[in-house]
Amino acid sequence: MDQVILEDVLEQLRSALEANDLATASTIIEELRPADQADLFWELDEDEQTALLPELNPADAADILEELYDEDVVELAEQLPLDKLIQIVNEMEPDEAADLLDDLEPEQAQAVLAQLESAIEVKSLAHYEDDTAGGLMTSAYIPLWRRITAQQAIDTIRAWRPDEETIYYLFVTDALKRLVGVVNLRQLIVADPATPITEIMETDVVYVYTDTDQEECADLMQRYDLLALPVVDEHKTLLGIITVDDLVDVIQSEAGEDIQRMGGAEPLDRGYLDTSILVITRKRIGWLLLLFITATLTGLVMDSFQDELAAAVALSIFIPMLIGTGGNAGSQTTATIIHAMAIGDVDWKDAWYVWLHEMRIGVVLGLGMALVAFGLAVFWTQDYRLALTVATSIAGIVLWATGAGSLLPLTAARVGIDPTVVSGPVMSTLVDATGLFIYFTIARLILGL
């Protein structure tokens, strides 16, 4: 339903732009929610975007820029008159503004910073890495001093910038700005107005440091169902907070990166259709080449069994099925283990149990597959000895693939490699060579080649 309506709005927007009626176009955009504003804006051509952006209310323009990809924002920002850009950056969340300034040309960034209202805040956020707690945190929060009462706290909240987001948690600090506790708004309302904050607050606060990895922040917030996570320095001085909507984006993007990596492709930094062919090629060719080179190993195995192949040409027709099944059985295992590791179900300490579990699964799976393979091979070739070779090989290959597939991600994580990288393509290539070796060796024994 939502989608249909947005498409109607897009029609209206386009006809306003065609009539060069920027005022109507701005009104159409400004009536939407930020995510929808960004979606519609995104559908426009570059010329239309460049023309429309300076006409929008700076607060709406800021919302839109916050939703777009970093590189597109930079391109748009470079087209904007300086005074417009400053107005817009003034309306952005401090953490987003810091990210943008970081990406702009140094001269432009300097010019904006010189006239920014919250220059100090933004500057102090600018030197943290994007994927750490420091890069995620915002300085737009209300610290409460610990010597005040519930009523004074509520008055502080009333006096706070009126355009601020909902406040869920309020963090309490001492005179040195060190984090000492947390209260939620409801606790404040329910408390007797004269109650000191220290009597209401919880002192056992979960916090992170500025250099804590964003994935760890997300794990903590999810684990403890937190709506905001305070970020401190080494003296426990409160520097900012991370809000739950940022966390949701982190979880989504980390999952997206995992999915791309499992397919053997490096994650992209911006929209797919906007990423140039050369950039995408560069992100893929490394893996393809590496796997191509390692696949020569499989070629070598094939080469060294040329005599067997020549003696029993029918052997070759089962090669695709055998190495395919090995690769698939291995991928299934790594995918399951990677997921179990991600949710904290298993880790390196469980390696022995995981391996044992997979070996048992491998035996059952292998026997099942062997049975089907035997039937199929007999039907196809009417050669019982060949069928026995194929069936025995497939049992061995499945067992080997599940065993290797279980230990590969655990070992990778143990030595500090992202386990999603070893999955899929690498697994297949690894199992291909060894699978062929198993097949030809068993063929030698059973067929007496």
Added chain:
Amino acid sequence: MDQVILEDVLEQLRSALEANDLATASTIIEELRPADQADLFWELDEDEQTALLPELNPADAADILEELYDEDVVELAEQLPLDKLIQIVNEMEPDEAADLLDDLEPEQAQAVLAQLESAIEVKSLAHYEDDTAGGLMTSAYIPLWRRITAQQAIDTIRAWRPDEETIYYLFVTDALKRLVGVVNLRQLIVADPATPITEIMETDVVYVYTDTDQEECADLMQRYDLLALPVVDEHKTLLGIITVDDLVDVIQSEAGEDIQRMGGAEPLDRGYLDTSILVITRKRIGWLLLLFITATLTGLVMDSFQDELAAAVALSIFIPMLIGTGGNAGSQTTATIIHAMAIGDVDWKDAWYVWLHEMRIGVVLGLGMALVAFGLAVFWTQDYRLALTVATSIAGIVLWATGAGSLLPLTAARVGIDPTVVSGPVMSTLVDATGLFIYFTIARLILGL
């Protein structure tokens, strides 16, 4: 740091349990946060769990059960004395209680329900599917009547169950309990106490129906940065709310399912090591068999080119590299497209542009790979015509794989199949057969077989 401390606590817990000192053990658990309580509890043996659970404060026991896998909860619940179970279920969130009762044996569920404080709420939640808005929502929220003032709203909040979670949004209903607006707690505090709610509230509320899929709920909450999402029936009567912590779990679990499916394994319903070998085998063997059978197609292609293979045995040694590269190039493409689809970057309408983009990428990638393949084949076989065959084939296979890989997930989604299912293994199998066909056809032409 967290981890080390938890391990110390586990030591203490274990020694308390060994000394049969259940009181101390309970105290140790009760001092922790729910997620940590569940983690420690999970580390205990079944006997220890069964002994300890009835001794815990019912509220803590409820927190623990809410964090465990459904099937484990059922096993524990079946061991509990009925009165204990009722006490614990009374402390659970209504949606979690409904899920549990749904999983219990009908007689036990009836017995619990008969004595439950919130029986009506729980019963009304019990008939929704787990993965819909109805299954996710809780009835533990405060609806505000639209005829009240800001001050009356704050009084209502004060009078609400004191053990309730933080309230972020308050939903406003009319006399027929139909959803008419939303306010946040801060707006209430900031407003003049005599202001009618209707003047503060936003009337443009994002809502879902009880049968809305949980993934759509998660998308909406993420898109509009919502902390709570109201669930209504066809008359727009407010039935419950979904909170952001449930959303985070949904995103995480959907991402986990995608990762497992991309590896060709059906997602598991409970902990990996606790899932029996037969269940895991059943979840894998379907795919393995299907892909094995479809791989006979590749075998058939191989079979039909036996003469060419016999005439030029050296052709066979490049088979693993060629089909491997095709599969990998295809997986890279599907992974990228699946991710771009998931974040709303591309959809079916963009199919033409996506295909064009991938074809261009395929040309560049294919030429790059062909160059390397030519060098490698010359080095290996000293046969320039064979090397040309290999190089041309790999260019063709990469181009074909990127093209097919781009359209496969889009087409799958279009016809209502989960695109993660077609990725990885299916892609490889598809590209294997066609890749071989391309290879042998080019070999015929160049080598004149």
